[in-house]
Amino acid sequence: MATLCGATRKDGSPCMGKVHGDGRFCFGHDPDLQERRTHGRQRGGENRATAKRLDRLLPASLKPTIALLFTVLEEVHTGALTPAQGTAIAALAGAIARLYQAGIVEERLAALEATTAPSDRKDVRWTS
Numbered sequence: 001m002a003t004l005c006g007a008t009r010k011d012g013s014p015c016m017g018k019v020h021g022d023g024r025f026c027f028g029h030d031p032d033l034q035e036r037r038t039h040g041r042q043r044g045g046e047n048r049a050t051a052k053r054l055d056r057l058l059p060a061s062l063k064p065t066i067a068l069l070f071t072v073l074e075e076v077h078t079g080a081l082t083p084a085q086g087t088a089i090a091a092l093a094g095a096i097a098r099l100y101q102a103g104i105v106e107e108r109l110a111a112l113e114a115t116t117a118p119s120d121r122k123d124v125r126w127t128s
């Protein structure tokens with residue numbers, strides 16, 4: 001069974017992260033890894049090929065939300081945010097993503113309809 005991290009979260013509860021290597025702390029709490037974490041955060045989302053591909057696909061207005069979600073992930077792990085706060089933020093971000101997705105589908109559908117032969121179809125638009 002994996003050893004649990006020896007650190008205490010900001011809410012006073014013990015960290016449930018698994019110890020990595022021979023250390024006493026999880027990746028999020030190991031003081032020796034502080035520099036690596038900072039460096040990884042700076043590089044993360046910038047250099048990885050997947051992140052680069054996603055970056056091109058994402059609407060610019062969604063990028064800050066993605067960055068926020070990565071921060072929230074780490075803060076829930078270290079205890080700076082409660083799991084409930086993390087869940088609430090993730091739910092709101094999910095709602096935003098679904099609205100964007102609906103907009104993208106609507107746009108594609110309109111483009112498809114524009115390429116089909118003219119018909120007697122009526123333009124159906126979402127109203128607010």
Ligand SMILES: [Zn+2]
Pocket residue numbers: 005006007015016017025026027028029
């Ligand atoms: Zn920990």
